[in-house]
Amino acid sequence: MTSKNGEMLHLRGNALKQGEPVALPLVQSSMYHLPGAPDGLPTYGRVDNPTWQHLEHVLAHLENAPCLTFPSGMAAISAALFATVKAGSRLLIPSDGYYVTRVLADRFLFNLGILVTERPTTTFADGGFDGFDVVFVESPSNPGMDMMDLPAIASAVRAAGGITIADNTTLTPLGQRPLDMGIDIVVASDTKAMGGHSDLLMGHVASRNAQIMERVEEWRKVSGAIPGPHEAWLLHRGLETLDVRFDRMCGSAQVLAERFAEHPAVGQIRYPGLPDDPSYTLAKAQTTRFGFLLSITLGSEEKAETFINTCPMLRPATSFGGVHSSAERRARWGDDVDPAFIRLSVGCEPLEELWKAIEGSLNAL
Template sequence: MTDPISRRAAELLHLRQRSLGKGAPVSLPITPTSVFNLPGDPAGFAQYGRFDNPTWEATEELLGHLDGAPALAFPSGMAAIAAAIFAAVKSGDRILLPADGYYTTRILSERFLNRLGVSFDLRPTRQFLEKGFEGYSLVFAETPSNPGLDLCDLQQAATLAKEAGAVLVVDNTTMTPFGQNPLDLGADIVVAADTKAPNGHSDALFGHVASRDEPLLQAMRDWRKLSGSIPGPFEAWLVHRGLETLELRFERMCTSAETIAPRLAEHVAVGSVVYPGLAGHPDHDLARRQMRRFGFLIGLTLASAEAADRFIETCTLILPATSFGGVHSSAERRARWGDAVEPGFVRLSIGCEPCEELWAAISAALDEVAT
């Protein structure tokens, strides 16, 4: 008998087939329309492009299939995060955010939530559970954190959130549903930037939320419709296509990362390596319990900002770019964005290049840095 995630992967490739009539196109059509033919009573029919679109609904079906819950598509990961937060909080509420997670979530809260009467506190991911969640209406977790790759126990976080009466939102961008399923571990809402590995080709911005809580899901659906935070059909089509190969790409990327991480740790130019798959990672045991794979992101620290920039610019098989999860390996020095990391810290996203060829290019670039 296959495991559940393998079964989901196999079924995903045939979800569309279930609704196809004879002579229908096998590939998903793009439906670029703002209006629908709507005579008479509009109830029960597609009404307007801000409410419905067949292309993004087909993509939501795939995303929901992988997350094991109904999904809603958004034009970016931050749009999905905003929907989850704004749909679940009200003036006077207090929320908890990771101090070391994706920085834009903190900026959103500081810039807009504060002036609406919603306060927030910060905790490092590794200490996220230590003081409990009493007094919070929403708890936002990110594990592994971006870019430091620290972990927190999601099952325990869900228990604490339930005891406190808080909504637990988990950002699953770094792992995808093939790496871990936060809803299965007790989260109320999962959010993700599908711009990353789900799309996989660095040619579309996209995000989604998924939840088994119908009132929360409806609130996020209403937020999307009323705020106009909708994805485009072309972007939805690109993500739909990307999702069909996500399992293959994720497997290749994780396997290569698991091979390359220990080699990086032994290179003379590298001061330290952060990767949940290494036995020396402080959260390695938790990663083995909570995650199916250790992911494709690796953090490495070089001697200086100049050394990090030189490594990235010298490596012939690394794209110097922000974001991650593409078929191409990419890297960036995260301190340039203000993350609380060493000046020489590099977030390396392992792509789909043949592993030994990729390692040869990385090793050669590190050798140059070391000289």
Template sequence: MSIDDASTNARIMAMLHKRASSIGKGESLTPPIVNAAKYALPGDPDHPFPYGRFDNPGWGTVESAIGALEDAETICFPSGMAAVTAALMATLKPKSKLLLPSDGYYTVRVLLNEFIRQHEIETVEIPTADMTGHALDRFDLVWIETPSNPGLDVCDIAAITKRAHAAGALVIVDNTTATPLLQRPLDLGADLTVSSDTKALAGHSDVLFGHVSGRDAEIMARIRNWRKLAGSTPGPAEAYLAYRGLMTLELRLARMCANAQALANLFYSHKAVEAVRFPGLADDPSYRIAAAQMAQPGFVIGVTFADAATAERFITDCPAIFAATSFGGIQTSAERRARWGDAVREGYVRLSAGCEPTAALVKAISDTLDAL
């Protein structure tokens, strides 16, 4: 697969020109920020904009643009977790059985344990690396996160969806770490894809945002209705910022992925590093499947140091690393994930490669490693 193939290029072109193709003379190329709780609504309420909680022109603009990349109907939300919640609430029924990665984003598991299990939802947790071959009989929903966050394990989306559908289960893929440019879950058979667009898609670390995409009209109608009834709506300014960031996604990803590959090679050969996880390394456990289903191995690297103190010193001492949680921004960032309770070693660092000049970034990190 390639990020520069004809199909991908066509989707990028459609995304970039989606708004331009629908506006008239004198209208702005950038979408307006419509701060509206009320719309004029005389007579029957049969209008796309009856009330601010139902819809907003800015939502439609960003949904159309993301939808061009997903090649699917898209619904936006005020955060990635809002998108996750909507997808779960629209597809789970009381007493449903859900297969969930035990090593995926931990907040999804907390949400299920704290709130959704009260509806007699049965959850089974297994590692992402075991998902591909796990028996799927009697499951109603299979939740996939690949590459997983933070461990960067990968599972075979096409193989899982084929078996899940044969068993009568739906499949939802959290595609946050890849974006629709690096991985195409819907094309591989998934029923829905969800994303925290707070990360790479918006990309500037200045907005919380998320989306759900799918090609089943009935499921998407339920998700849209959930947003309306639950009030899980993004702000107009947030929609604008997400749209603005989306316009440079391809350019940013190209630099981020190039930087990640260069840094992974550096970490792999450096004596200060005990282990490296990156799907672009030929001997990584995720390499084979990632090479088959991803256009690029991504921009997130797992780096293990001898202990927590060494990991923290690496993050603190490097002038090219912004110490923060989250990932996918312009600046390279990193954090020691065990501090959140993830099942990783104390010295495990999740590093998100940014858009810095590659040679300068590699030198700054190499100098820091040499000084540990």
């Protein structure tokens, strides 16, 4: 994957003409000079923007599939769903995945006549997929870190006549490639590791199915769910260091997980890279890296809050994937987890400095 990232760094450079800027220009215009017939030309900022079109070229290179960008991860998820469901459709989603996807399904899609079913990640395939028009998957689950057999699910859903959508936010295209495993559509929040600096909201949809992408693009045009050019420019800049950041974050997460597993203050540790983790076998088969997210459960809610809020190298914040390590109690958002359950996103700090700060806070509990 590093070589593909290397090619990505020079996609623009190798197409430049003499005297053109090496860095991607930021185009803020909402209007284009259009004397005469506008056929085949950029027309309006809700439809065309050179900055986010080049960003999509880069993302398509990483996904090895056509790609469209959106102003947030949920905008991307919404576009993928509204492009594939209609009144009377049956939708299957994880009961323990990212909670906002469930909120969208329960409060909005259901009211439009879409029949929504939820299943836990670990038993997601139980009962089969006959009758489901769209199957939305997330592996590993956020925040529980459980995994699904993506190739088996993709094959079974296709055989049953359905479409699969996979949320690949937690691992990025560098850590897991759902489209290569038969998934029809990938969605992701690029707010997280893809941007990497906690300073933008973005998302993308990728698919090798041309008809699906036509519908996704049409949804973006008519809904107005377009990315801002400045955010697109920031994400493009973030992608240039994704390979380096992701490697550092995943490598540190592996070491930290092993040390958490040995610390007496930690009641439970979940990380797919630990050989005794329930997700290890699937993660080893399906992913190129085990990721930068892990979870620990401490002795009480009070201890969890104290640990998060006193560790000098952990930012107490929601979201994940930034260069700064961060942590939060997911129960505060309503996830069905222990009140002392902590989702921890490992950043780019020097490993031993990070562990020294974490260990000191654990020892003080």
